[in-house]
Amino acid sequence: MTLLPNSPHARDIKSHVHPQTNLKRHQEVGPTIMTRGEGVYVFDDAGKRYIEGVAGLWCASLGFSVERLAKAAYQQMLRLGYYHTYRHHSSEAAIELAERLLAIAPVPMSKVLFQCSGSEANDTAIKLVWYYHNAIGKPEKSKIIARKFAYHGNTAAAVSLSGKADMHRDFNLPFAPFRHTDFPHYYRCGEAGESEEAFASRCADNLEKLIQAEGPDTIAAFFVEPVMGAGGGIVPPRTYFEKVQKVLRKYDVLFIADEVICGFGRTGNMWGSETYDLRPDMISCAKALSAAFQPISALMINDKIYAAMVEQSDKLGSFAHGYTYAGHPVAAAVALEAQKIYAETDIVGHVRRVAPRMQARMKAFARHPLIGDVGGVGLLWALEIVKDKRTKQPFDPALKLGQTVGDHARRHGLIARVIGDRLVFAPPLIINEDEIDALADALGKALDDTLRDLRRAA
Ligand SMILES: Cc1ncc(COP(=O)(O)O)c(C=O)c1O
Numbered sequence: 001m002t003l004l005p006n007s008p009h010a011r012d013i014k015s016h017v018h019p020q021t022n023l024k025r026h027q028e029v030g031p032t033i034m035t036r037g038e039g040v041y042v043f044d045d046a047g048k049r050y051i052e053g054v055a056g057l058w059c060a061s062l063g064f065s066v067e068r069l070a071k072a073a074y075q076q077m078l079r080l081g082y083y084h085t086y087r088h089h090s091s092e093a094a095i096e097l098a099e100r101l102l103a104i105a106p107v108p109m110s111k112v113l114f115q116c117s118g119s120e121a122n123d124t125a126i127k128l129v130w131y132y133h134n135a136i137g138k139p140e141k142s143k144i145i146a147r148k149f150a151y152h153g154n155t156a157a158a159v160s161l162s163g164k165a166d167m168h169r170d171f172n173l174p175f176a177p178f179r180h181t182d183f184p185h186y187y188r189c190g191e192a193g194e195s196e197e198a199f200a201s202r203c204a205d206n207l208e209k210l211i212q213a214e215g216p217d218t219i220a221a222f223f224v225e226p227v228m229g230a231g232g233g234i235v236p237p238r239t240y241f242e243k244v245q246k247v248l249r250k251y252d253v254l255f256i257a258d259e260v261i262c263g264f265g266r267t268g269n270m271w272g273s274e275t276y277d278l279r280p281d282m283i284s285c286a287k288a289l290s291a292a293f294q295p296i297s298a299l300m301i302n303d304k305i306y307a308a309m310v311e312q313s314d315k316l317g318s319f320a321h322g323y324t325y326a327g328h329p330v331a332a333a334v335a336l337e338a339q340k341i342y343a344e345t346d347i348v349g350h351v352r353r354v355a356p357r358m359q360a361r362m363k364a365f366a367r368h369p370l371i372g373d374v375g376g377v378g379l380l381w382a383l384e385i386v387k388d389k390r391t392k393q394p395f396d397p398a399l400k401l402g403q404t405v406g407d408h409a410r411r412h413g414l415i416a417r418v419i420g421d422r423l424v425f426a427p428p429l430i431i432n433e434d435e436i437d438a439l440a441d442a443l444g445k446a447l448d449d450t451l452r453d454l455r456r457a458a
Contacts, residue, residue: 008033008045019154037064040428040435042415050410051439053425054417058229058261058380059287061429062341069293069334069341076333085114085327094327097336101298104339106273107280110303114296114327118260118286119153121297122223125256125282126157127321129221132254132305135312141220144176145210145253148183151230152223152258161223164230179214181207184228186237187373187384187392196237204243211251221254226272229261233382233417233424235375241276254305256282260297261380264288265348265429268355268378275377281305288429291338296331347429351378357433361440362425368447370401379429385421385450394421401450408446414439416446 003010009030018026033045040063041049055061062069076093083091098112115121126144133141146152148163159167160174163183168174182203183189190199211219222244228234248255257280262272266288269275273283282305286297301309313319325331341347355378362381365371372386385402387395395401397420406418417424427439 003030039063039065040431048413050413050415051427051435051442052415053409053427053439053443054415055426055428056292057287058266058417058426059292061264061266061288061347062291062338063428063430066291066293066341069291069337072333072337073294073330076330080329083329084324086322091327091329091332093329093332093336097298097327097332097339100336100339101285101300104270105283105300106269106271106278108302109283109300110306111301113299113301114332115286115299115323116295116297116325116328116331117153118258118284118297119155119158120323121260121284121286121299122152122158122161122256122258123155124299124321125223125284126161128282128299128301128305128309129254129256131312131321132308133220135308138217140218142177143179143214143218144221144223145179145181145207145219146223147228147231148180149185149231149234150180150223150225150228150258152225153260179210181210183231183234184236184240185232185234187375190237197239200237200240200243203237203240204247207244208247208250211247211253216251219251219253221256222248223256223258224278225258225260226262226276226278227267227377227380229380229424229426230419232384232419232422233376233380233426235377235380236276241278245279254281256280256284259283259285260287261426264342265351266378266380266426268348268352270348289338290331290335291341293338294328294331294334295325296328296335351429354431354433354436355379357436358425361436364440365443365447368444368451370405370447370451376425379431380424380426382422382424385423397421401454404453405443405446405450408449409442411449412442412445414442414446416443 012031013027034042035045036043040051042052042064043049101112102109113124115124146161146163150163152158152161160176161178163180184203186196186199257273257278259272263285267275281302283300290296358379362376363374365383366374370385371383372389372392373384375382387393402418402421405423406416409416
């Protein structure tokens with residue numbers, strides 16, 4: 001590709017390192033520059049329109065341009081554009097947002113800590129797991145378990161907790177006492193003849209075996225995403241969380257729900273914890289907290305944890321943790337406005353009304369010759385491309401078939417999230433049924449194009 005030296009594309013290549021990107025390939029292909037948004041659509045600098053099938057990074061719940069959120073930011077900036085929350089300081093927006101989160105929490109929660117990203121919320125949760133156990137005189141309870149292919153963020157600690165080896169490689173990670181248990185993906189990991197419930201029992205048994213092997217006195221906490229996002233859009237097998245939570249209670253292990261993707265309506269309830277009946281001690285949330293219009297995250301903690309923190313901070317002189325932008329008043333004001341919009345428009349009710357169309361359109365792809373697995377809940381769905389539907393044999397990864405479908409989808413005006421050979425969809429929550437049809441029609445064309453490519457190459 002030849003680029004004019006002063007084009008935005010050439011300037012991007014010259015000046016900007018992109019996350020989760022092949023940096024060499026970026027030098028050749030350059031960026032897709034998005035210039036504006038309208039509802040569930042974004043437009044690139046050539047004017048091409050795309051349905052954002054993943055709400056950006058699973059976050060732009062209200063679409064890509066919302067006047068009320070802009071006004072909330074503007075007004076807060078005029079009144080008080082910044083203040084911190086260190087050493088007893090606060091702002092009205094931060095207070096109101098904390099109260100609102102506690103009021104809608106899926107289980108009784110006591111307090112809220114603010115950060116700027118999902119990674120930092122989980123990082124804070126990791127630190128609090130350790131702080132709590134030191135405070136109650138059990139410092140040896142320090143190992144933390146997550147699942148293989150879990151994604152909890154990208155700070156050094158949050159990515160160590162995550163079970164994605166590709167994100168550890170050559171970063172000298174994971175660095176701390178994190179352990180990983182079964183990937184609860186029934187389609188891929190269930191054995192021949194094993195029911196979904198039996199698979200869930202096996203996962204829970206393996207968790208218990210891991211706790212016993214490590215020594216129950218050393219296991220501090222277990223982190224989960226209610227539905228696994230970056231691991232491939234994986235819904236838990238039936239009875240999984242009921243069985244896993246029983247094991248955690250038996251060994252007195254803290255339970256942390258990472259609601260960064262599932263929080264605020266994605267699964268058809270306000271929280272994934274409601275959809276799957278989780279009783280967490282801490283809940284992290286971000287993304288749709290502010291409809292993604294400001295970088296803000298929250299960690300809710302229950303009274304047991306808070307009570308221990310109070311004593312420990314007094315003993316040590318201070319709760320020595322925090323970020324410059326924690327509870328930033330502009331981010332908090334925008335998040336508060338997003339929460340008001342959710343309540344006024346009954347966003348959860350809307351998700352429930354349109355989810356059956358999403359489910360019907362996604363499930364219909366099970367009849368496509370390339371699709372083996374279809375699974376999802378609410379407005380979070382995933383399809384897996386396979387070579388042989390009967391044996392579930394995957395294609396050679398070198399073919400990068402998921403990427404091929406993703407590229408065709410873009411030509412047809414749809415942005416999909418490609419994770420290996422899984423295609424994941426989590427559109428803005430405001431999507432309507434016609435837009436769901438448009439998303440599915442574009443995906444159908446992309447799959448047909450890919451099939452045609454394969455047949456031509458054969
Ligand atoms: C479940 C989950 N937790 C945490 C994170 C990290 O959030 P952030 O990118 O805001 O740091 C993500 C990001 O996609 C996520 O999906």
